[in-house]
Amino acid sequence: MSPTKNYIGAGLIALALFGAWGWIFPEYNKMSELNVGIKERQDLYDSRSATIKKIQDLNKEYQQKSADIAKISAILPSKKSLAEVLSAIDKLSSQSGLQLVNATVTGQPSNDSNSVYNIMPIQLTLSGNYIALENFLQSAEKNLRLIDIATLNAANVGGSSMLDFSIKGNAYYLK
DSSP states (O other): OOOHHHHHHHHHHHHHHHHHIIHHHHHHHHHHHHHHHHHHHHHHHHHHHHHHHHHHHHHHHHHHHHHHHHHHHHHOSOOOHHHHHHHHHHHHHHHHHHEEEEEEEEEEEEEEEESSSEEEEHHHHHHHEEHHHHHHHHHHHSSSOOOOEEEEEEOOOHHHSEEEEEEEEEEEEEO
């Protein structure tokens, strides 16, 4: 073999090594970095997919319990709704045979910072007989809206069978 051929062969090998060093190794490093980036993105995608799945499961559970949530909202609504309370009391009194003479909100709602609800004090004046009052109290107890009766006073109206009832109570709503 001639020395020129050896030099040409060694030169081609050196050129191949410089080419590998200049083009192939950077591409290899770039591929490694891309694989790390792909793994990070896959992990991020998996965690977000798991979060979305949990949200969808919670949404399904919420939809299944929406009737219960509606009942709880009716018991303890999110706003004051004075008209709704008075309408419910008027309906209860007329169904039980009592006449609603007067209904007022006495005082201000409670400002207790530890409580999750506000109290709406109400005062009612009703007229009717004792049996109608019993029916009213039973209906108020079964009513979906939460109303506490604190005091009940009765007075006879001029010797007749009609009685005047004064009821003080509380209705509740969320803060």
